[in-house]
Amino acid sequence: MDSSSQTQTNFESLIKQVHAIGEEIIAPQAKDVDEKARFPKEGMEAIKSLKLMSAYVPASHGGMGLDIKQVSKICQVLGLYCGSTAMIYAMHKIQVACIVHHCMTSQFFQSYVKELVAEQRLIASATTEIGVGGDLLSSFCAVEANDGEFQLTKKAPVISYAEDADDLMLTARKDPEAAKSDQVGVLINKSQYSVEPISDWDTLGFRGTCSSGFVVTATASVEQISPTPFSQVLSQTMHPYSHIVWASLWSGIASSAVSKARQFVKNAVRKNPNIPPISSIRLGEVDTVLSTMRNNIKANIDEYMQLLEDGDEDAFTNFGFTIRTNNLKINSSQMLVDIVGKAMLICGISSYRNNSELSLCRHLRDAYGAALMVNNDRIMMHNSSLVLMHKD
Amino acid sequence: MNLDKIREILTTHGRLTTPVDSLQDDSDLYQAGLTSLATVGLMLALEDEFDVEFPDSVLSRKTFGSIEAIADTIEDLLE
Numbered sequence: 001m002d003s004s005s006q007t008q009t010n011f012e013s014l015i016k017q018v019h020a021i022g023e024e025i026i027a028p029q030a031k032d033v034d035e036k037a038r039f040p041k042e043g044m045e046a047i048k049s050l051k052l053m054s055a056y057v058p059a060s061h062g063g064m065g066l067d068i069k070q071v072s073k074i075c076q077v078l079g080l081y082c083g084s085t086a087m088i089y090a091m092h093k094i095q096v097a098c099i100v101h102h103c104m105t106s107q108f109f110q111s112y113v114k115e116l117v118a119e120q121r122l123i124a125s126a127t128t129e130i131g132v133g134g135d136l137l138s139s140f141c142a143v144e145a146n147d148g149e150f151q152l153t154k155k156a157p158v159i160s161y162a163e164d165a166d167d168l169m170l171t172a173r174k175d176p177e178a179a180k181s182d183q184v185g186v187l188i189n190k191s192q193y194s195v196e197p198i199s200d201w202d203t204l205g206f207r208g209t210c211s212s213g214f215v216v217t218a219t220a221s222v223e224q225i226s227p228t229p230f231s232q233v234l235s236q237t238m239h240p241y242s243h244i245v246w247a248s249l250w251s252g253i254a255s256s257a258v259s260k261a262r263q264f265v266k267n268a269v270r271k272n273p274n275i276p277p278i279s280s281i282r283l284g285e286v287d288t289v290l291s292t293m294r295n296n297i298k299a300n301i302d303e304y305m306q307l308l309e310d311g312d313e314d315a316f317t318n319f320g321f322t323i324r325t326n327n328l329k330i331n332s333s334q335m336l337v338d339i340v341g342k343a344m345l346i347c348g349i350s351s352y353r354n355n356s357e358l359s360l361c362r363h364l365r366d367a368y369g370a371a372l373m374v375n376n377d378r379i380m381m382h383n384s385s386l387v388l389m390h391k392d
Numbered sequence: 393m394n395l396d397k398i399r400e401i402l403t404t405h406g407r408l409t410t411p412v413d414s415l416q417d418d419s420d421l422y423q424a425g426l427t428s429l430a431t432v433g434l435m436l437a438l439e440d441e442f443d444v445e446f447p448d449s450v451l452s453r454k455t456f457g458s459i460e461a462i463a464d465t466i467e468d469l470l471e
């Protein structure tokens with residue numbers, strides 16, 4: 001067996017293990033996590049036991065060395081079992097990718113990655129800030145450095161799983177005189193910051209992500225500042241990577257809904273084999289939407305992987321690529337709602353019950369969050385400028 | 393020559409938060425407040441002024457990153 005097929009076999013066996021923890025640990029806790037809007041501790045522990053927190057860390061740094069296509073597959077599988085758990089994993093992976101792609105020239109980040117691999121640490125992030133109107137490329141807060149240390153206070157409207165993370169990646173202006181858009185990322189350890197809640201997280205869906213608002217106050221060393229300007233991290237990694245892993249986990253939620261619909265139609269066929277149930281045509285219909293959703297993700301992954309391979313930094317800010325990445329987010333989030341809605345029509349009232357085996361209530365509630373996390377309308381507004389210029 | 397015209401267009405269409413007069417030719421226009429929406433107006437005005445069309449291959453953040461970068465692109469397109 002050559003090394004690439006060996007790697008493929010290893011990955012397939014890893015995916016089987018992800019399914020196993022999904023069925024045995026993540027799915028059984030999902031209802032409780034959702035009801036109590038609590039952190040999915042058991043699921044995240046299981047994910048750590050498979051060393052998945054460092055899946056995207058290159059093998060040369062002790063990680064699994066998976067590529068984004070494989071990470072996306074893991075997100076999709078997790079999404080089958082619990083949207084919140086999958087979302088937490090995806091958000092963590094975005095931060096890992098930012099570090100791996102942009103921070104490895106720094107001694108501090110190199111040793112941090114070793115700790116990440118050994119301890120399977122969980123990274124949260126605080127990119128938005130109260131008052132910037134959701135613009136990730138603007139910060140009010142600034143790094144105030146003095147004698148090799150810096151202080152920072154940030155009012156963040158949401159920080160997912162802030163209280164359960166081991167580390168926090170924050171964006172801030174690089175110094176108190178810097179322009180709003182002249183930002184850096186800083187990675188701070190739990191022992192170096194305190195969080196004071198300013199809002200709670202009692203939401204319709206994605207309840208287990210515990211995305212409350214906080215004021216973060218930190219004191220840390222200047223070596224914990226990312227060596228790459230944040231605008232570059234955003235265009236080359238955070239923006240494309242986020243939309244790929246989010247869309248992937250949403251496709252997991254969508255697949256789970258379609259599986260329930262399939263189960264319903266199968267039961268109907270078993271009961272009455274001679275007359276095809278009317279819902280069977282709907283099953284075919286919903287599958288076409290799911291198929292488009294998956295193909296969109298695949299096309300975007302292929303393009304992004306090609307850009308990573310080419311290594312042309314300017315190509316990541318090409319308007320065409322930005323538009324297509326934004327389109328992936330807009331399309332996938334809309335398709336998710338569409339797919340879950342169609343699956344509910346197939347399963348009927350049993351999908352509307354909270355306590356039935358075919359319940360799709362959590363799926364639907366989670367689905368409506370997808371368009372709002374980085375609001376689709378804001379993305380569409382941005383795209384509407386870009387498409388005026390881009391002629392493709 | 394082009395630089396002056398570009399500064400003029402930038403003053404009218406750039407909607408910058410920093411006055412164009414105080415910018416160097418290589419100053420970062422995004423840090424000076426250039427947004428994606430303003431980039432549209434800027435590009436259309438540049439196309440009209442210089443009678444060129446920006447092809448997709450140059451449509452990236454970098455192209456509008458500074459007065460110098462815009463001038464370089466215009467120069468290439470005029471050749």
